[in-house]
Amino acid sequence: MIVSNAPLQHGTTGGPETAPHRIVLDGVCKTFGAGDKAAGTVALKDVNLSVRDKSFISLLGPSGCGKTTILRIVNGLIKPDSGKVLISGAEPRPGPNMGFVFQSFRLIPWSTIRGNIEFALVESIKDKAERQERADRYIDLVGLSRFANAYPSELSGGMRQRVALARALATEPDILLMDEPFASIDAQTRELMQLELMRLWSARQSVALFVTHSVDEAILLADQVVLMGPRPGRILEVIDVGLERPRWKYDIRAEKRFIELRAYLWDRIRTLVLTDPESDFYGRDLGNGS
Amino acid sequence: MKIAAYRLIFLAGLIALWWLASTMVERNLVPSPWATLLAARQLIAEGRLGGALLDSISIYLGGYAIAILVGIPIGLIMGTMRTLGKTLEIFVYALSATPRVAFIPLIIVFLGLGAQAKILIIFLGAVMPILINTYAGAQNADQELIEMARSVGARRRRIFGSIILPGAVPFILVGLRVGATIGLINTVVAELYTAVKGLGGLLAIYGNTFRMAEYFVIVLTLAMIGVIVTEALRFLETRLGRWRRSDVVV
Numbered sequence: 001m002i003v004s005n006a007p008l009q010h011g012t013t014g015g016p017e018t019a020p021h022r023i024v025l026d027g028v029c030k031t032f033g034a035g036d037k038a039a040g041t042v043a044l045k046d047v048n049l050s051v052r053d054k055s056f057i058s059l060l061g062p063s064g065c066g067k068t069t070i071l072r073i074v075n076g077l078i079k080p081d082s083g084k085v086l087i088s089g090a091e092p093r094p095g096p097n098m099g100f101v102f103q104s105f106r107l108i109p110w111s112t113i114r115g116n117i118e119f120a121l122v123e124s125i126k127d128k129a130e131r132q133e134r135a136d137r138y139i140d141l142v143g144l145s146r147f148a149n150a151y152p153s154e155l156s157g158g159m160r161q162r163v164a165l166a167r168a169l170a171t172e173p174d175i176l177l178m179d180e181p182f183a184s185i186d187a188q189t190r191e192l193m194q195l196e197l198m199r200l201w202s203a204r205q206s207v208a209l210f211v212t213h214s215v216d217e218a219i220l221l222a223d224q225v226v227l228m229g230p231r232p233g234r235i236l237e238v239i240d241v242g243l244e245r246p247r248w249k250y251d252i253r254a255e256k257r258f259i260e261l262r263a264y265l266w267d268r269i270r271t272l273v274l275t276d277p278e279s280d281f282y283g284r285d286l287g288n289g290s
Numbered sequence: 291m292k293i294a295a296y297r298l299i300f301l302a303g304l305i306a307l308w309w310l311a312s313t314m315v316e317r318n319l320v321p322s323p324w325a326t327l328l329a330a331r332q333l334i335a336e337g338r339l340g341g342a343l344l345d346s347i348s349i350y351l352g353g354y355a356i357a358i359l360v361g362i363p364i365g366l367i368m369g370t371m372r373t374l375g376k377t378l379e380i381f382v383y384a385l386s387a388t389p390r391v392a393f394i395p396l397i398i399v400f401l402g403l404g405a406q407a408k409i410l411i412i413f414l415g416a417v418m419p420i421l422i423n424t425y426a427g428a429q430n431a432d433q434e435l436i437e438m439a440r441s442v443g444a445r446r447r448r449i450f451g452s453i454i455l456p457g458a459v460p461f462i463l464v465g466l467r468v469g470a471t472i473g474l475i476n477t478v479v480a481e482l483y484t485a486v487k488g489l490g491g492l493l494a495i496y497g498n499t500f501r502m503a504e505y506f507v508i509v510l511t512l513a514m515i516g517v518i519v520t521e522a523l524r525f526l527e528t529r530l531g532r533w534r535r536s537d538v539v540v
Contacts, residue, residue, distance in 0.1 A: 075441050095443030106438040110456050110533040119452065123443040151533040171442070 021086075022175065022207045023051040023074055028083035030069055043069040044080070045232035053174075054205040058218035058225045060265065062273050066233025067211040071177045074209065075100055088174065096124035099168030101178040105160045107152040113139060113163050114148045120167045138170040139163075141200065158189035162196070169200060176201070176208040183213065194220060195248050202246060215265045219258055220247065227265065229272050230279075236268070321503035326510070329503035338492070343511065345488035349405055350477045350515075353412025357469055360413075361420030362462060368421075369428020370454060379425070386418035390476070394483050403485040408477070411484075415476035419468035427461025428454055459530055467523045474516055 030044040044066040051057055059067040072078045073085055076092035085092050099120075107116050117135040125131040139148050142162040144155075152160055161181055168176060181197075182190045194217060201208060212218050218225045219241055227237045243257055244250075252258055273279045305323050312322040321329070333339040368375035368382075394411060401407040431454040439449045481490025489508050496505040 077437060077440060093443075094441045098441070100438070100441040102434070102438060104434060106434050108435060108453070108456075119439075119444075120442040122448070153533060167442075 020053055021050045022053045022088055023049070023209075024084070024086040025049040025070070025073070026084040026086075028070075028073060028080045028085060030066070030073065030078070030080050042232035044073075045234050047083070047233075047235055049226065049235060049238075051207055051209070053207060055223045056201060056208040056221055057210065058222035059209060059211045059228060060213075060215065060218040060225050060269070061228030061236075062230055062269055062276070062279070063213075064233070064278065065228040065230040067228055068179050069233065071100070071179050071209060071211060074098075074175070075177055096120070096171035097173050098175045098177060099171060099173040101161075101164050101168045101176070101181040103180040103183050105152075105157075105164045107160055107163055107167075109152055112149050112151060113144060113155070116152065116163060117167045117170050120171055124171055134170060138166040141169070142166045142196070157185045158193065161185055161193065165193075165197070165200070169204075172204065174206050176206050178208065178210045180211050180213065182217070190217075197221065198246065198248055215262050215269065216253070218265070219243075219261050220252060225261075225265065227268060230276055239265075319500075319502060321506050325503045326506045329501075330507045330510075333504060333507055339507065339511065342487075342489050342492050342508075346477055346481065346490065347515075349408045349480070349488070350412060350473060352405075353409040353476070354416050354470060354473045356409070356413045357416035357420055357473065358466065361417045361465070361469070362424050365421045365424025365462075365465075366428050366455070366458070369425045369431070369458070370450065375425065375429065382418070382421060382425070386422060390414040390418075391479060391483075394479075398484060407484050408480040411480040412473050412476045416469035416473035419472060420462070420465040423461045423465025423468070424458060427458030427465075430461070431457050460527070463523060463527045463530070467520055467527075470519045470523060471516060474512070474519070478512065 025047050028044055028047040029042075032041050032043055041064075047066075047070065049070075059070060061067055069078070073080050074087065074092055075098055076087075076094045087093075087098075108119060111119065114132065114135050117138055118131050121131045121134055125134060136145070136148060139145055142165060144159060144162060144166070147155060147159065152163070155163065165181065168178075182193050185193065198221060208221075210218075210221055222241055225239045225241060226235055227239065228234065229236045239261065241257075241261065243252060243255060273281050274284060276282060308320070309323050312320045312325075330339070368378055390411070393414060397407050397410055401410060435453050435457070436449055439453050444452070477488070478490040478493065481488045482494055485491075486494050489512060493505065493508045496502075496508065
């Protein structure tokens, strides 16, 4: 079953129905031109998405469906070719109002952990002592106080990702953008980090856009899962997760709703990958893709 | 500290070889270490070594300092302004491939044989490696870190100051080290080709009159300057590169 028409593509997501739309994408298109790495790739085609305040959204889909491009457009790092983007009713502009957690951590190697977090605070907190106090509070929040003066090279992958998370949270942004933040850390650390993220997010709810390849992760964390398809990158479906929070209080993976959702999403993604001529798995017989 | 001991042992071996050579080569073309030491004492006592050293060091540092002041800013500008950098780089490479010694007659025509001409010759030698390495360092700035900086709202000036410039420092230091060596070579070349002065001047005088012990003193002095300058820059490199250590302290 492939949903291909407009009404379902237009996703309205969010917590309470009355909450204002924090992020609105309206008919957004983006093509990376011949000058770019992927010559003439249509990264996004007619993407419509409205995200209500205080909701956690997972963007799920196979490689090349423009998940990261959405984050960069929302952050204002790149501009769409056409369509409208509104963040709290205004043009997107990078800054302390949005926190971005990158897949590859992106810590400044010659700055200490404290220095790395302060780096994100320079625009919003002019007073030096106050800036340091805030940085230390967030270092403590992710449990790395004794590494405040260490350099990133002295930390493990999981610790570095916690620093990157602390840096994004430290400006206390209204919008948190996360691009596969746990993709490059080991499975065990990853599960702990997911719990940690849920704990941090529930303490101070902001809009979260979370890009992931993992179906489990997408369901576990989000209020809504936005399923995307590749070539051209587009939104296929928006699904309410509807599992109770806080989710670390029970075995969410044993819930019937979780199992159903996972089976459904897996099936959709497998079909997408097996029917995508650009995919490595195109046309293969990998189980019942019915 | 083990390395220091090995170095001393190697040095002792070199001196032994030198002594052996001095006993075997005829006509006193190789002075013995002892004779060299005596000559050094004499040159220092007469104040000749000190005077020549002062001459050479002052023009060396002058030319080198100007090379730093010119090479680093131009390298940074070329590295951050892509179009300008790509336009100019081929000319920079062409100039750096030309033996700068070829310009000496021209320089003499314009500037004569004095300190100005010498400083220019040193500058021309030292500036190229500094400029080219700085350029490479600024060009290789980490694009991912720059995007991260943009996403926290940093403007161009802060991105330059806290991402591009610190990222280029290791490259700049390599350029400074290579530049220092070439600058020293050009110091001697300049003193040989223009007014005969300084250490290069003494080298010419003692070489031409076969006073080999004195000649060796000058050669060793030059080697020592080279060691001191490059070791100082190496020390700076390790100081500035402390964040590179990867030993996890838990």
